[in-house]
């Protein structure tokens with residue numbers, strides 16, 4: 001009988017395994033159907049010495065000193081402030097769209113008028129979601145809002161989600177608000193960094209404990225009838241766990257295509273977005289993240305597509321009222337199973353970043369420690 005079985009050796013499962021073994025001194029078996037640990041944070045150094053993120057770019061950031069200190073036990077960091085450019089009418093502008101973008105996109109006099117109006121209306125250093133900016137009454141600000149909506153958000157969002165910004169939960173485009181500032185960073189969190197030796201190495205260090213056994217190439221389906229456990233922590237898809245009895249929870253996925261070029265540097269930022277052109281949404285150039293030197297460079301192109309079980313990965317949950325109420329039906333089922341806990345991006349059916357995923361695993365651990373689970 002295994003004390004703790006964790007299904008899914010991604011970020012949530014690894015954090016939980018690490019804390020159960022280290023702080024509760026209990027044995028953990030963690031399994032994953034993939035042939036590697038780290039889930040969609042998986043990275044590896046390629047033959048040119050460039051660290052590539054197999055499932056697309058991951059930039060760690062948090063405001064939590066607790067989370068930062070916790071991970072820092074297992075890795076050194078390269079401090080890294082992410083920046084993104086977007087190609088609008090062939091011009092590179094900082095994304096999120098900000099006052100610097102304004103001066104890149106418009107003639108100086110017009111940009112200046114718009115800047116003054118934006119500051120008057122919203123205040124300096126404020127962030128305004130695009131859907132909110134579109135509600136302004138001022139004619140010129142309205143022109144600006146429509147411009148940003150069309151050139152930055154509409155095309156990108158339709159490619160990414162197969163839906164317009166209004167058809168999605170406001171938090172989706174709200175996470176990249178127009179910024180009335182000169183801050184070109186993509187994120188504002190206090191701690192922003194990339195593990196010096198990669199995410200996979202950091203996770204290996206977290207799993208390196210005599211009480212943790214990690215089994216790869218082992219799907220839940222293949223063990224569910226045979227492994228006896230006291231507690232199950234399930235970080236996979238909750239709808240699949242319940243054999244889709246209320247229907248599928250939909251996701252968007254990505255077809256990520258890699259390319260190695262014989263040149264030192266391809267683009268002017270680690271990530272360049274293409275809201276209007278091409279079928280991919282963005283190009284990532286990996287050597288930026290750890291400032292790796294090579295006369296070659298590795299790029300990835302992200303082509304969004306529908307999720308289909310067995311064909312690609314569940315990446316982005318498609319959140320709306322319908323899918324949320326379907327998820328709630330699964331949650332009700334979950335409540336009937338006191339020895340099973342669902343967590344992580346797929347267990348919570350949420351658009352989680354790494355920080356939120358770790359916070360979720362901490363919450364599960366704390367409930368476990370304070371006896372809320374058996």
Ligand code: UDP
Pocket residue numbers: 086095152153154156157160172173174175176273275
């Ligand atoms: N988005 C956009 N244009 C951009 C950047 C973002 O329309 O240039 C929208 C798009 O809907 C996207 C969402 O904002 O899915 C969130 O973007 P983010 O970069 O946070 O996405 P992630 O890195 O999680 O894929």
